[in-house]
Amino acid sequence: MDPVTSGIFIVVVLFLLMAIGTPIAFALGGVSLTALVMTRGMGELTYFGETFYGSLASFSFVAIPMFILMGAAVASSPTGRDLYRSLDLWLGKVPGGLAISNIGACSIFAALSGSSPATSAAIGKLGIPEMRKRGYPDGVAAGSIAAGGTLGILIPPSVTMIVYGISTETSIGRLFIAGAVPGIMLALLFMIWTLIACRMGGYGAPSATMEAASRLKNHLQDNVEGNLKALVRVLPFLVVVMLILFALYGGVATPSEAAGAGAFLCLALAILVYRMWQVKPLSGIMRDALRESVMIMLIIACAEIFAYTLSSLFITQTVAEAIASLEVNRWVLMALINVFLLVAGFFLPPVAVIVMTAPILLPIIVAANFDPYWFAVILTINLEIGLITPPVGLNLFIIKGIAPDISLRDILLGSLPYALCMVLGIILLCFFPGIALWLPDLIMGAGG
Secondary structure: OOHHHHHHHHHHHHHHHHHOOOOHHHHHHHHHHHHHHHHHOOOHHHHHHHHHHHHHOOHHHHHHHHHHHHHHHHHOOOHHHHHHHHHHHHHOOOOOHHHHHHHHHHHHHHHHHOOHHHHHHHHHHHHHHHHHHOOOOHHHHHHHHHHHHHHHHOOOOOHHHHHHHHHHOOOHHHHHHHHHHHHHHHHHHHHHHHHHHHHHHOOOOOOOOHHHHHHHHHHHHHHHHHHHHHHHHHHHHHHHHHHHHHHHHOOOOOHHHHHHHHHHHHHHHHHHHHOOOOHHHHHHHHHHHHHHHHHHHHHHHHHHHHHHHHHHOOHHHHHHHHHHOOOOOHHHHHHHHHHHHHHHHHHOOHHHHHHHHHHHHHHHHHHOOOOHHHHHHHHHHHHHHHHOOOOOOHHHHHHHHHOOOOOHHHHHHHHHHHHHHHHHHHHHHHHOOHHHHHHHHHHHOOOO
């Protein structure tokens, strides 16, 4: 077979395997191994083992399980509850304020956990029932948190940014800084749309009914002290995140060292602040962290083998050559890449898309005179859209699990306006790349 036919055949088989429920790592590894053996003989089994082991034998990968452990410690503690109560205290009187406070809580919790599913689950368990009690439509209640949860893969520290940095050999600290301002921008776009939707729909006003107004007033008066205490309990976790970012940006520690310190401190805070002394919650934290870490590591190793297979069969080189030879404007090229990433995000989780595509796309991006750190943000926002769009839409199913009586259709319709906000964010970044680049250039110098 010629490289193009081989590539199409491999991709079709890969998607068929995933469509019937094969875990992504096993699908990648199985297709790669079969293709290598069929085309190059049994001797490729040696390279399979070497590539699998070699793809993970790097100290820089320690950052991934450590940041995941840090997020698990935060997600398994009542931090999300306290964060939610604190923001509700300050924003409860604003029309649509509860929905806005949910998005704000998602943004902050995203920085604490670095995980979109954990953010959606932690804030959704509290926010969705409360919003429905106060008269918000099911779609708005579920959609705002599903979308807010996607910020977990953009706002630093982000596991997906670490994977991108390792896959493309770019600075993880610089990637974190590049994602900070766009993450805040998306959160603000979400809040603006929520406020507009609440005003247009006539819901979310504290004075919507006398009973709701009276209940909200009593809630705020009776619980101010409790909410302030909740804020005090959350502050140490926020300080840990700030210290981690300072250590990374100031060159005090490597990402792996900062992640290890952050994991230890967050675990210690969960034990001390919330008195999680029992074996059961601690073993649950370790179990969740281990499960997600192994899943991500398996995907990375098998994606590396998949990339090796494509390269060995000259598929990668042929595709890159074909794209590079396109005589089109670089922005048309970027639009095509965005469409490709968007479609890939519909079917695959962010980590899988990054490890499979970033090493191939980066040389093309650099050749077209685009900044690799700016592109990392564009790529991540595309993958955020995939988290709230079918057929996979991980956050949609997490919200469905939290609120099973809300139809998947309502959750999807409530999320779609936020997906359009993300598209707007990508457009703004294309017109104003400084949104992503000015802060890294300011802190770490231009051109790093």
